[in-house]
Every structure is written in C-alpha cells, then in structure tokens.
Amino acid sequence: MPDASFVFAQSLSGLTAAMFLFLIASGLSLIFGVLRVLNFAHGTFYMLGAYLAFQAMLWLGPGPGRFWLAALGAALGIALLGGVVERVLFRHLYGKEELYQLLFTYALGLILSDAAKIFWGTQQKSVSRPPELAGSFSLFGATIPQYNLFIILLGPSIALAFWFVLQRTRAGRFIRAAALDRETLGALGVNVTALYTGVFMLASFLGGLGGALISPMRATTPGMDTEVIVEAFVVVVIGGLGSLWGTFLGAVVYGQVLSFGILFFPRFSIFAVFALMAAVLIIRPWGLLGRPLR
Amino acid sequence: MSVRGLAGLAVFVAALLVPALGSRFYTFLANDVIIWALFATSLNLLVGYTGLVSFGHAAYFGVGAYVTGILMKKLAVPFVLAWPAAGVVGAACALVFGFFCVRLTRIYFAMLTLAFAQIVWAICFKWNELTGGEQGMPEIPYPDFGWIERIGASVPLLGGWRTAEYFYFLCTVLVAASLWALHRIVTSPFGRMLTTIRENAERAEFIGVNVQRYELAAFVLAGTFAGLAGGLFGIFNRGVFPDFAYWTKSSEVLIMTLLGGMGTFFGPSIGALVLILLNQQIVSYTEYWPLVLGTVLVVLLFGFPGGLAGAVGALSGRLLRRVRSA
Numbered sequence: 311m312p313d314a315s316f317v318f319a320q321s322l323s324g325l326t327a328a329m330f331l332f333l334i335a336s337g338l339s340l341i342f343g344v345l346r347v348l349n350f351a352h353g354t355f356y357m358l359g360a361y362l363a364f365q366a367m368l369w370l371g372p373g374p375g376r377f378w379l380a381a382l383g384a385a386l387g388i389a390l391l392g393g394v395v396e397r398v399l400f401r402h403l404y405g406k407e408e409l410y411q412l413l414f415t416y417a418l419g420l421i422l423s424d425a426a427k428i429f430w431g432t433q434q435k436s437v438s439r440p441p442e443l444a445g446s447f448s449l450f451g452a453t454i455p456q457y458n459l460f461i462i463l464l465g466p467s468i469a470l471a472f473w474f475v476l477q478r479t480r481a482g483r484f485i486r487a488a489a490l491d492r493e494t495l496g497a498l499g500v501n502v503t504a505l506y507t508g509v510f511m512l513a514s515f516l517g518g519l520g521g522a523l524i525s526p527m528r529a530t531t532p533g534m535d536t537e538v539i540v541e542a543f544v545v546v547v548i549g550g551l552g553s554l555w556g557t558f559l560g561a562v563v564y565g566q567v568l569s570f571g572i573l574f575f576p577r578f579s580i581f582a583v584f585a586l587m588a589a590v591l592i593i594r595p596w597g598l599l600g601r602p603l604r
Numbered sequence: 605m606s607v608r609g610l611a612g613l614a615v616f617v618a619a620l621l622v623p624a625l626g627s628r629f630y631t632f633l634a635n636d637v638i639i640w641a642l643f644a645t646s647l648n649l650l651v652g653y654t655g656l657v658s659f660g661h662a663a664y665f666g667v668g669a670y671v672t673g674i675l676m677k678k679l680a681v682p683f684v685l686a687w688p689a690a691g692v693v694g695a696a697c698a699l700v701f702g703f704f705c706v707r708l709t710r711i712y713f714a715m716l717t718l719a720f721a722q723i724v725w726a727i728c729f730k731w732n733e734l735t736g737g738e739q740g741m742p743e744i745p746y747p748d749f750g751w752i753e754r755i756g757a758s759v760p761l762l763g764g765w766r767t768a769e770y771f772y773f774l775c776t777v778l779v780a781a782s783l784w785a786l787h788r789i790v791t792s793p794f795g796r797m798l799t800t801i802r803e804n805a806e807r808a809e810f811i812g813v814n815v816q817r818y819e820l821a822a823f824v825l826a827g828t829f830a831g832l833a834g835g836l837f838g839i840f841n842r843g844v845f846p847d848f849a850y851w852t853k854s855s856e857v858l859i860m861t862l863l864g865g866m867g868t869f870f871g872p873s874i875g876a877l878v879l880i881l882l883n884q885q886i887v888s889y890t891e892y893w894p895l896v897l898g899t900v901l902v903v904l905l906f907g908f909p910g911g912l913a914g915a916v917g918a919l920s921g922r923l924l925r926r927v928r929s930a
Contacts, residue, residue: 348711402906408711409657413862414905416855420898428892540722540851547715581726588719592704595712 315451320569326458326527328565329465333520334538335545335557336472337513343552344489344509347403350415351395353539354422355514359388359521360530361426364435377440377526385519392514396507404506423535434529457526464523468516469558476554485509489552544587550600559599612783612870619776623769633884635772637877638779639837644860644872645786646829651858652866653790654822655802656706659714659854660721663701664694664827666849667724668834670735673744673844683747687778687835694831695824697724702823706816721854728846740845744838746771775836782829787869789825798822859901865913874912 338352366380399418403411443456476482484505487495496502521530528534541564549560567586571579596602622634643665650656668690675686701720708716728735735741749770789795797818801808805815838844847853864875879897886896908915 399902407657408714409651409858409862410905412657412659412714413855413858413901416859417898417901417905420894421902424892424895424898428895536852540718543715543718547719551711577730581723581730584719584722584726588704588716588723591708591712591716591719595708595716 313451317573318450319452319454320573321566322452322454322458322462324565324569325562326461326565327568328561329461330520330524331538331541331545331564332465332558332561333468333516333523335542335549335561336469336554337516337520338542339546339549339552339554339557340509340513340516342546344485345400345404345506347400347411347415348408348543348551349513350412350539351419351422352415352513352517353535353537353542354419354426355388355392355517356521356538357423357530357532357535358391358426359384359518360525360534361430361435361521362387362518363522363525364430364437364530367437372438372441374441377437380437381519381522381525384522385515388518388521389511389515392518393507393511395514396510400510401503401506419535419539423532427532430530432532434531435525436529437525439526461523465558465561469554472554481505481508541583544583547587547597548590550597553597553600556597556599560597616776616780619780620773623765623772628766628768631769631772633880635768635775635840637880638775639833639840640857640860640876640880641873642779642782643830643833643837644857644864644876645783645869646826646833647857648861648866648869648872649786649790649798649822649826649829651861652868652871653795653802654798654819655805656819656822657710657714657858658705658717658823658826659851659858660701660717660719661826661830661857662849662851662853663717663721663724664698664830665834665837665853665857666721666728666844666846667697668694668831669838669841669844669848670728670741670834671831672835673741673838674734676747676839677741677744683839687832690835691828691832694834695828697831698824698827699820702820702827706819706823718851718854721849721851725846725849725851728849735844735846738846740843742843744841744843746839747774749774771839775840778832778836782832783873786825786829790869794818794821859897863900863904863912865915868913868917871913878912 334352334356337355338349341347341349341352362384363377363380366383367376370376370380395418399414403414439455439457443460446453446455448454474482476486484495484500487500488502488505488509492502495505545560545564546557547560548563549556549558563586564583567582568579571582575582590597594600619634619638623631625631643661646664647658647661650658650661671693672683672686672690675681675689676683681689701717705713705716705720729738731737746767749767790798797808797813801813801815801818808818809815834848837848860875860879861872862875863879864873865871882896882900883893886893890896
C-alpha cells in the first residue's frame with residue numbers, strides 16, 4: 311500500500327485532469343441537452359483552443375498576465391468560430407437522424423483539425439506556465455504545482471457560475487426551456503435561433519478555454535482532439551447527457567478511476583474507464599444524474 | 605439469373621482478373637477494397653437494413669483480425685480453421701455486447717457500441733502477452749498455398765504469381781461467398797423483417813415480432829461477417845494492430861457505408877471502392893487527406909443523403925424520364 315501523501319497527490323492529479331475534462335464535457339453536454347446534437351467536433355474546438363493560446367503567446371511574448379490574456383483570447387476566438395459554424399453549418403442538423411449528426415460533426419472535426427495542421431504543422435507546441443503560478447507548495451507531504459490547484463479551484467467555480475446562469479437568470483431560463491420544448495418557446499416570442507447560436511458559442515468557449523488552459527501542462531499535438539472527445543463522451547455518459555452536475559460528477563469519477571487505476575492496475579486503467587461507461591449505459595442509460603429522454 | 609446476379613458475377617470475374625493487369629500495386633489496392641467491402645456490407649446489415657447506428661463496429665473487425673492472427677502466428681493453426689474462428693469469435697463477442705446494446709435506442713445504442721469497442725481496443729492495447737500490446741503483432745503468415753502454388757507453377761498462364769496474388773484470389777472468392785450469403789440473408793423473410801423493424805419498430809412489435817431478438821440476430825450476423833473481414837485484413841496487412849478496433853476505424857467504415865449508400869446492398873462496396881481509390885489518389889497530391897474526406901462528407905450529407913448509389917439511381921431515373929418524354 312503506497313503511503314498516504316502519495317495517494318493524496320495521485321487523487322489531486324486525477325482531480326486536475328477531471329476539471330479539464332469537465333470544461334470540455336460541459337460544453338458537449340450543453341450542446342446535447344439543448345440542441346440535441348452529439349458534437350464530435352467539440353474535441354477539435356478544444357485542440358484549436360490550445361493552438362490559439364500558443365499563437366497568442368507568440369504574439370504577446372512572455373510577461374506577467376500575458377498567459378491569461380492569451381487563454382481568454384483563445385477561448386473567445388473559439389466561441390466566435392463556434393458561432394460561425396453554428397450559423398452556417400450546424401443548424402441544418404437539428405432534428406436530423408443521429409447518423410447524419412454523428413458523421414457530419416465528425417467531418418467537421420476532420421476539416422478543422424486538418425486546417426490546424428496546415429497552420430501549425432505536426433510538431434508539438436508547448437506554452438510555458440504563467441509566471442504568477444509557476445511555483446508549487448506542499449500539502450500533507452505532497453508537492454502540488456500552483457497551476458494544478460488553480461485548475462482544481464476553477465472547475466467548481468465554473469460549474470457554480472454555470473448553475474447560477476442556468477437557474478437564476480433570464481437567459482438561463484430560456485436555455486432550460488429550449489431544452490424542453492423549442493417550438494413552444496419560439497411561439498412565446500423568444501428568438502430561439504439566436505439562443506441556439508448563443509448556447510453553441512458558450513459551449514465552444516468552454517471547450518476552447520479547456521484547450522487553452524491545458525496548453526501549459528501538456529504539449530499541443532494533432533490527434534489530441536480524437537483522444538479527448540472519447541474521454542468527454544465517457545464523462546457525459548457516466549454523468550448523464552445534458553446534466554450539468556452529472557457532467558461534473560462524471561469528470562471527477564473519470565479522473566479518480568484513471569489516476570488510481572494507473573496506480574494499482576496499470577494494465578486495466580483504460581479498460582476500467584470504458585467498462586464503467588458500458589456499465590452505466592446498461593444499468594442507467596441516462597447517466598448517474600441525468601433524466602431519461604422522452 | 606437476374607440482371608443483378610449477372611452484374612455481380614461480372615464484378616466477381618473482373619476482380620479475379622485484376623492481377624492479370626500485371627501491377628502488384630493494383631492487386632494490393634483491389635485486395636484492400638474487397639476486404640473493406642465485406643466489412644462495410646456487414647455494417648450495412650445493421651445501419652442500412654435494421655436501422656441501428658453502431659459506432660463500434662470496428663470491435664468485431666479487430667477481434668477477428670486478432671483471432672486469425674494469433675491462431676496462425678502463435679499456434680500455427682491452418683487458415684481453413686483460423687479464418688472461420690474469426691467469424692465465430694466475432695459472433696460470440698457480438699452476442700454478448702449486442703445482448704446489452706439492443707436494449708437501448710438511438711444515441712444510447714450508438715454510445716454503448718462505442719463503449720464496447722473501446723473496451724476491445726483497451727484490451728488489445730494493454731494485453732501484451734496475447735496481442736503484443738501497443739506494438740501490435742507483425743508478420744502474420746500467409747495461408748499455406750503449397751500444392752496450389754505447385755500446380756499453378758506448372759500451368760502456363762498462371763505461373764509466376766507470388767503468394768500475395770494467391771491470397772488475393774482466395775480473398776476474392778471468400779468475400780464473394782460472404783457477400784452472397786449476406787445477400788441471401790437480406791432478401792430472406794428474416795431480412796425483410798429487419799427492414800420492417802427499421803421502418804417502424806413499434807408496428808413490428810404490434811404484429812407479434814420480438815424486435816429485440818431480431819435486432820440481436822442482426823447484430824450477431826453483422827459481427828460475424830465483420831470478424832471474417834478482420835481475419836482476412838490482418839493477413840493482408842501483414843500485421844494486426846490495436847487501432848483496428850479504435851473508434852476512428854468504426855467511423856471510417858460508417859463513412860464508406862454512407863458514401864456508397866445505405867439503402868442498397870452493393871452501396872457499401874461501392875463506398876469502399878470509391879473511398880480507397882480517392883484516398884490513394886489524394887495522398888499522392890497532398891498530405892491533407894482528412895480535409896478532403898471531411899469536405900466530401902459534408903457535401904455528401906447535404907447534397908446526396910442517399911449516397912453515391914442513391915445519387916446515381918436518381919440521376920439515371922431522371923435521364924430515363926427525359927428520354928421517355930422526348
């Protein structure tokens with residue numbers, strides 16, 4: 311049995327990974343919950359977020375506060391891209407068969423990720439950690455980088471902000487209503503078309519932000535989109551498609567299963583994650599905290 | 605024999621004549637096409653005929669490839685046994701996975717098939733002793749063509765062919781037989797019932813059909829033929845690798861099926877042919893094949909939801925009408 315501080319460090323690293331996944335998966339879940347499309351291209355938005363952050367850092371140069379500016383700019387850029395994609399292409403998918411939605415969003419992912427390859431090539435790109443959070447500190451005998459702690463705190467903050475927007479604001483009420491019944495909402499005089507674009511932009515923003523924030527921790531490479539999208543699927547399926555807290559829970563479970571799986575059963579950690587996904591689908595297809603679809 | 609039967613026979617004979625063109629590269633491409641044609645047609649049994657969108661069909665392809673590969677490489681089992689074993693194990697996996705999958709509908713069905721395929725991938729990826737893990741399993745031997753090659757060498761026209769060409773002939777015959785069997789299945793009363801389920805599962809339930817059992821049967825059959833296709837592919841590819849079962853392979857075969865046209869029996873085969881030839885042409889010009897593929901796919905989904913076969917059918921219908929009205 312490894313000692314307690316090691317276990318603690320391992321669970322924190324799992325939590326860090328979980329919060330990144332939450333950022334990505336919450337956008338995926340939001341798009342599915344409201345627009346009823348499972349967006350395969352979401353992983354590509356995440357990858358593009360990382361590339362844009364890298365590019366922005368090149369333009370801005372090193373310096374205090376530059377990273378945050380770059381990350382925010384990248385996320386906003388992805389939100390804009392998402393808006394264009396939704397307006398031009400995505401809206402033809404609403405109400406279509408799943409097969410068309412899946413393949414269409416997959417094709418979109420192929421196009422966007424290859425476009426990224428044209429701009430940034432196939433070499434790894436890395437961004438250095440923001441100087442403000444470059445240090446680390448020790449807690450219960452484990453050394454934790456400040457940046458990881460920031461991510462661990464950011465995840466729940468975003469979840470809470472998200473929850474607040476959905477439950478307590480007018481726009482949030484519209485979003486929830488659109489998830490339930492688009493036509494009635496439209497008949498009541500709400501501009502559902504614009505609302506959908508807004509939702510898609512918000513989801514893209516979260517995906518892009520996830521990518522931008524992970525760029526100082528992992529190298530940005532082509533192919534990171536196909537990897538992350540499957541992880542995000544696992545998360546939303548475990549938690550429940552379309553459920554905010556379900557996605558959060560799914561991300562935490564995923565992170566812990568993976569980090570402790572690697573510790574105790576290195577051969578079975580990936581297997582365990584997908585087995586968990588299959589088990590949830592078999593027992594509770596709508597996820598741990600989700601609601602059955604009509 | 606019907607016109608279609610004759611056309612099928614003509615394609616079969618034409619496929620057998622490919623090595624006579626004298627280019628090893630053409631034979632290689634043709635071999636790739638016919639194996640993928642079987643894989644895509646097996647998926648079409650689910651997606652096109654039964655209306656079940658599987659996003660994890662690569663699982664059975666990968667399982668078949670590993671079964672044949674392991675049996676032939678590690679245990680020196682002859683091809684006559686190792687190849688059917690791919691179908692049997694593919695069917696067994698499909699039975700277990702399908703049992704759970706057919707209980708779900710639509711997006712949840714797709715997600716569960718994906719989860720099972722990723723489980724298969726994870727096992728292939730990590731079980732080093734059995735599957736070679738991440739490195740895969742190179743150098744799968746060709747089937748033993750000993751006596752055929754000896755006879756072939758003595759016949760003037762057949763002489764001078766390598767094992768790869770003999771394997772190509774074998775693949776062509778086996779795939780043709782499998783496609784014939786699949787065609788028999790979809791035109792049988794059982795196949796008609798699958799189409800009924802696709803059109804209206806609720807109504808099928810009302811007239812007393814056990815929908816889930818039919819769906820499971822279709823799932824197992826699709827898994828069997830995908831396994832058989834995988835068994836051939838491992839040998840053809842001279843190696844078996846975990847990414848045979850990765851989800852991007854599942855999406856590739858879905859694209860082929862859709863590209864050719866799901867509603868028709870030979871659509872997926874046409875899709876396999878077009879996609880592989882297109883890929884081969886494009887990659888000689890540019891490294892951005894996914895960009896081209898994605899664009900083709902978007903145009904196809906917007907413009908020709910019936911796939912190539914559907915587009916050709918609609919076009920020829922329009923031309924016929926114009927000829928008649930003139």
